[in-house]
Amino acid sequence: MSSRGSLAAARGTLRSGLLLTAVCWPVGQARGWWQTPPMLPSPTAEAEAEEYSTWFEQVSAPLRRHDLKRESAASCAAAACHGGPQPGVADPLAPGGSEYGLWLAHDPHARSWKTVCGDAGVRMMRNLKIMVADEIVDHQAYQNCLACHNPTPLTAAVPGASGGEQPGSGEGVGCSGCHGPSQNWRKDHVRIRWDDLTSAQLGLVPTENLLARARMCAGCHVGDRDRDMNHDLIAAGHPALYFEFTTYHQRLPKHWREPERSEHADFESQLWLAGQLASLDASLDLLEARASGQGCVSTWPEFSSDACSSCHQRLTPPATPLSADSAGNTGRFSRWGVWGVELLADSVVREQPQLVDQGTRHELKTLLQLMDHPVAPDPERARQQSRRARFAIDQCLTQVGWEEAFAGFSSARLERELASLADRPQRLSGWESAGQFYLAAVASRGAWRAPRQAKLERDAGALRDVLRVPPYLASPAPVTVHPDEPRRRAQRLAETLQAGTPLQASGTDRATKGQASHP
């Protein structure tokens, strides 16, 4: 064959190859042929997951350090340190140094001990037989209460209790309750700024990092292995926990200042994302502890992570609309993690491949399927799978990097993800799902713009109205709202979000705050 003939043959081959590629690539892309298969942990990876300490674990570890001395809030209250004169909560220009006074005067955490001592707390402890005849008899359960309500240990006894615990007065959730025991960093923290993990190793929670801050809050408001607010406590009178970080964060009287960050239009949506990730980690930590049964006050299976409304509902119509489990069975049982996990795992994660990869989604999906058991999921499998899910999330976030993850998550992005739920209204069914959707939608309000802003606020307000008191949970109170009404209004809000939301990111998602009012 001549060289001209060889060249023609090569051109033909190249043309065919290009043509084949041009045809197959979009098809393969659409069908997912080119995607990496799900990350299935090998036995080695599983062993690694067992021993691995995730970032979330490390940054929240100071709150579980029992080897370090915890000092009361008064130790931080020197006038030259954190006990300076109060500048006024609303004055963003006031200098620091007044944290103790602000906390003491305004922060509800300073009164959490009184919650335990109050009539409701004492009644609860009597219902649980923690207290019998004015005496604490179940010390492990009592310490479980104090772990959140008075984490500075053994400084208090219940009023009226005649013995048992050391006498004294509780301080509620003091400085060490959030920032960690100060034994190792008390002297140096005024002049040295450590990175997150070094800080945590010293016993100081790196609260400037929103993820670490959210995880710190979630330790009590969701629970973790050392702080277990379970269904027994709820039945005895403790309110169920519905933690959403943005809402809690914005409502908390602050003893700190972060004006640059907090005034950005994306701040609330980033708080929301941090809260969701931290809640997910705390839920998995709690699940792991409950499934293992070691050092935990709960007995497997534990109901408090399920949707309350799935069981506690009226027996006469109209009942809560039937929901299906992962296998498609209708209304057989409640689902794990509906409040704290569902929206992130099922909605946002689905659309965020750069944030949570396919392997992580696989692990979460496997866990949700495992927990979709009518009675009691196998505890050892649940423990292993919750561990693997935590490991996968940590690996994924470490690879992406925290800063990049948050930089890419704007209010407009959150709004888009929520708008996609308009096409999947079954995910908005039930009080918990609709409530979680409402809070997420409000967290995206930084992206709300005229002219649809008014309609969004109106629809959000209409949804909030039916979420205030879930009627079927308040039986025997008269039913005034159909149980499916929250789902309908949530869908209406999602459709309104969808109506004004471009399907693809425009590249100008980031905006400045101040253009949206607060519903």
Next chain:
Amino acid sequence: MSFIQIACARRAVATCGNVSQDQACRPRNVDTAAWQPTARQWMLLASWLIWSTMTGPVTGQVADNRTQPSSLDAQVSAAWANDPAVARCGLCHFSAGNAFSQRATDFCQLTEARQYIETDVHAISRLLVEPQAPADEMPEPTQASSRPVASSNQLSWQICQNLGIEVDTDRGYQQFRERCLNCHAGDAAHATPNALPHAADALPGLACNYCHQVQDRSGWIDQHSSLSVPSRWRMLSAAEKAAAGMRDLIDAAPQAKLCGACHVGNQAQGMWVTHAMYVAGHPPLPAFELETYRAALPPHWREFEETYARLADFPDRDQYFAQLVPAVAALEPSQSPRDLFWRTRGLLVGALATAELNTALLADAQDTWGDYALYDCAGCHHSLETPSLRQELATQEIPGRPRTARWPEPLLLVALSQVDSAEKVEAARGDLRRAVNQTPFGLAITCRPLAKALRDALQAAQLELAQRPIAAEQAQHVLRNLIHTPESLLLDAEAARQVVWAMQVVADELTQRGYPLEAELRQSIDRLGGAFGQPGLSLPAPRSVWSGSGRQADRRPAASPPAVDASPPAVLSADARPYDPRGLISQLAKLRVLVP
């Protein structure tokens, strides 16, 4: 779809023989023109229809209450007439005065079949649940009180849809059959339930033999009805009759177990409403109390007192009853069966039998262990208000855990006060409750043996109680115990309703037997239903409510007659006012002043 069409479909299958067995099981898309009845069937049907429309009532009282048969009643009668087994019963038990009724009419009325078919809701129990798709798309409820279904048949269809059962397919209808028709069509009574076709598949409800015959053993029929051969049938014991195939239902214990198999459940026989079925829309089963349920039925039987009086000339009368009722056999020579308080005795024996059936649900649970329907409904379905009476009156159990059913407890405690074996039952009950409470749902390996032990203890207590003559003194003691029911047992509406029902049963019997209560006490007991709201103390399913015809079922004088309505009964209404335990506790506190 009417049941005459269903019956026609069966006959079409039998005649043509070219329809598959599965198709034969499904009364759908029936071509009524294909029915080719035999001459005998025509005669049976014609005579039945003539009887049911032309013949006068048996007693004057019935005549006052009867209504002309509606088209539905005619269809039901025709369907029953087409069943050979029921037609055979009807030869004797359809109308008094025929050739077979010349002997021993004091033992029975010989109109039982007719009364049952025309008036008893059980005679149309399958008719009520045959799935029927709504004609149009069901409207989405927009108000709290709106209902998505208009009839029990549509409700049944909706339940199947929610359970993922496509009743329009052969496989789906078989699933419906296995889950629903063991109770609603009496399939469980057959030796090979759900293996069809069999003749009973054409019937609109429970046939005579569902209650009166042991499985498919029909040899007893000839024995009990022989005219030519002198028979000792009447003097056989209940066990001997059962061996021949007949279930004797004179005593309360077999009655309670028979009724309770459906109204409480029997897992071994596949008769049990699972939680998934409740979630899909099955109405909650009202807690079972034998005497109240019996009183709510139009009787096709004679009560003991009347039968005993009518048999005054029967020389072996006392021996006859002693064979069948252990309490009569245990009477002292100075005592007479007339002294027994039969309804109070039925209440107590029924309470033990019901508790045994309820415990057996746990003991027999294999694959179904942990199904939520095994546990107390009110353990989860309660108000979440806090602090609450539920928390104030909490028992020693750990709060927040599923628990064994509470509704049988009040009457069980009263029944146990009459027997010496109460301590054993209490110990076994405590063991089971603690085990179920210790780990949520209880561990099957731990709890199942404890449930079996409790079931055995309850059986022993039942045998003991069955031999205890319950007379006026015991009835008064029972009423006092009911009035002093612990408040913690009144939190659950079903348990509280058991107490009120029982008090009314005992108060009625004391009054009727010449032991009248003080007027204030009697009036207070009659007013106890006020705490319950809708649907109150009434049972939800007299036949008149469903079919718009038939006799008034409740023999108690009703304050206001139930409305005739083709829609499902009030217990399903969204407007039903919830039970108020504080109201009942307050009412009982006043009664305790009158009966310290």
